[in-house]
Amino acid sequence: MSKKYDAIIIGGGHNGLINAAYLAKAGKDVLVLEKRHVLGGAAVSEEVYPGFTYSVCSYVVSLFRPHIIRELNLAKHGYDIIPMDASFQPLPDDDLGLCRWGDASRSRREIARFSKKDSEVYGEFSKVMTHMAKLAKEVIDHPAPDVASINPKELSSLLRMGKVFKNLGPELLHMNTKLLTMSSADFLDLWFESEVLKGPMAVSGIIGTFLGVRSPGTAYVLLHHYMGELDGAFRSWGFSKGGTGGVSIACANAAKSYGAEIRTNVNVSHVKIKNGKSTGIILANGDEIDSKIVVSNLDPNRTYLKMIGEDNLPKDITTEIKRFKLRGSSGKVNFALSGVPNFCKKRDGLEFMKGDIAIVPNVDYVEKAYDQAKYGEFSEKPYINIVVPSLTDPTLAPPGKHVMSCFVQYAPFDIKEGPEYWPKLAGKFGDAVQNTIKEYVPDIDSLVEHRQVVTPWDLQETFGLTEGNIFQGELTLEQLLFQRPISGYAKYKTPIENLWMSGSGTHPGGGIMGSGGELSAKSILKEKVI
Amino acid sequence: MPIQTPFHPRTSELNSSLDWKDWGGYFAANSYNVVNDFEYYAFRHSAGLIDITPLFKYKVTGKDASRFLSRLIVKDISKLKLNQATYCCWCDDRGMVIDDGTVMRFGEDEYFVTAADPSYSWFSRFIKKLDVHIEDVTDSYCALALQGPTSRDILKNMCDADLDSLKFFWTTSTKADGFEFKISRTGYTGDLGYELWIKNEDALKLFDAVWSAGQNYNIRMSGIAALDIARIEAGLIMNGVEYHSSLHALTPEQMSTPYELGLGWMVNLDRETFMGQKALRAENKNGSRWATVGVDINWPDLEELYQKHGLPPHTEAGAWRHSVPIFQKQHVSKQIGYATSGTWSPALKKNIALATIEIDYAKPGTEVNFEVMVEHHRETVRATVHKPQFFNPERKRSILKK
């Protein structure tokens, strides 16, 4: 029998790798097993078409916790983020569109074209959101407190959160309550009048959810995306050098530097369980590897129903985990282009295109896109968040050529023909995206050298994201904090002793942030289970 | 009033922020854009182009050029091979640093020296009977620095130099479309990069060729402000900031020796007499009083101080250059040194500084207290002594073929 590890981490997504790095740094004997041939999970770069590197799934970074960069020395291992300066919203009919810049005065002048009032309120809004984000930061950087508990430690962490709330003052506290209950569109209505400006702002509230911008609770998700804390100071989003896989590679290199072992092309079938305790894992090929603890970086659904299995779970827990909402609603289309896709020929230069480009001319546009999805169809005119990272990071494509990444919503997993039908729809879905873009970039067809369509079905089948949910579970209020993934097991533990979780299906949730991996490792080390 | 460099017709067109500074009597762009982070990021992700014409530049020729330079410079320049370059400093006879710069050997008896301060008079006064001729080419030669990971690709697209094999701190001459220039693999960013030297007449030809070759590689104009962040990350000291030239210092306290500046590695003591040798030999034997170090300023401590005021943490935009006291770990009232410049390091996500510190506290890992201003209050946070070089990517020295 081969050696016994202190910890086996199932899944080499960035959270799994971070978890491994922290455990290995503490001197533990760690093994990471990844099913695919590449590391990174949903934070992955792949040369799908020769010469062009796609960030196949996630494409921008903002939530990654800066203290993890410092604690794991990630910069030395290649972690490298280039911030984006612009956010562009092209508009039909050859309009100049709306571009928001790092330079506040420039943004103000751009917004004033649509509403003078909004242009001035914009700065004020950012100030309030910064305060809110400060609160959110307190929440993300600690394990979620357990509200039902009378353990004094739990109380103190609740109090700490309470204190932050109190420090907000009555006005902001009121604002916070609104954030928790309103729809993102309604919340923005409190501030702004321009339907154009509100378009791209409101969509932040629906990313990765099967909700519309007018659905209650989406205002909170908007905040989750506002937290982008780049450089330790609150900043916008950025590109990872070499694609988002660069983040995962840096995490893997850090883990290896501390002595962790990482294997790819290894498919874990399930966790070995004896008397309610995990003793290791069993691979799809039947091989067994023993370990003191196992950490699953898979989504809650897979962890509970496949890695543990219903036989090993109490009925009520199985029921609860089955209720955990995944409902994937988005897809990705990646393009290799022979030249620059110019989204606004009226503007000078290309600086306006070096950030993200949001196809959402107004608030109603997304709501209409949602209407179609409600009836089991993908949106013919979807919301698309586009980036052309090769304009900023030339290593991604041959000189003069470009990669264009398109995040598309809505593409419901549960399509009316049934999810297995998605592969047959992929071409049509890709066409819908390309045709939508064509309204702004008339020559797009002639630029396309290669197109990769990633449907929600692919997200499930290739990337292991059940129902294609990009965050391993919707970021809706009832699935956050002490309820993520289910109450009673929100602290990275599971009903199986020695089986832990670390993925974005745990607190604080989705995005390339590293928190799940970090907080889970710190909890494991604190309890001295290994 | 400053004058314009030969590149000014182009740089002024690209300078949307109108933010010019006086650098050595020339107009130099402090930043080209109001939001100037991207001028720094270019050094680390693509390529930043800087007009470095204001550097003082000298051609030193003659049969005795090698001997002459070796006598004035702490490093044995006669060892320099043809086309090699070196970073070095020169001292007065007390072993106090006058300036630092690069020396390149362009021929058996031909050297090219760059300096931060005007140096013609200092060098000339030691020629005496030697066969040495010094020509000040500061105003007849100009230069561009192209720094960053894509700099090699850009140059390969505009000239015929064999850059795949050109090593760190070596030089080459090359031809481009209708002009000739010299390339040295040197720079002030601690990254892969080159400096391009050319006669004033051909300045715009060079600029246009580099700029157009750079378009597919995300080339950007970068100003002094961005350069300052990069050089602090790389632990590169600056005359007038980390130290004062002994020719300008008003008191002995203001002067520094190479050892104190972390330049001890370049002092070749055991050879023919050179300026400052005696004093430096004594210091090498008896030890130095001061050391130049990097300081890693504790970020969570700073966050906490701001939190008390209900604020998110804040750092100065870009690099700063002013003196900040550093205190002992145990006794916060005992000052043991001072930071000379610092920056938030975007690459490392750390708040870092370069500092002069008493030798007893110079060991990496030593814990100290660092003064910060938080909402109008003087406070201290914990900090750790580090070697000056915080950032040193492999690509800086990489070669693609032998």
Ligand SMILES: Cc1cc2nc3c(=O)[nH]c(=O)nc-3n(C[C@H](O)[C@H](O)[C@H](O)COP(=O)(O)OP(=O)(O)OC[C@H]3O[C@@H](n4cnc5c(N)ncnc54)[C@H](O)[C@@H]3O)c2cc1C
């Ligand atoms: C299309 C898309 C776009 C996104 N865009 C962004 C964005 O722009 N910015 C952002 O911050 N976030 C974005 N996200 C979310 C973000 O990418 C994820 O939240 C994050 O990458 C999840 O990381 P993780 O480590 O928690 O899990 P995952 O990355 O899901 O890691 C799980 C790993 O487990 C592996 N695995 C599965 N089953 C097995 C098995 N049986 N045996 C072994 N290994 C197995 C998988 O292959 C995978 O590598 C996006 C996600 C998607 C899908």
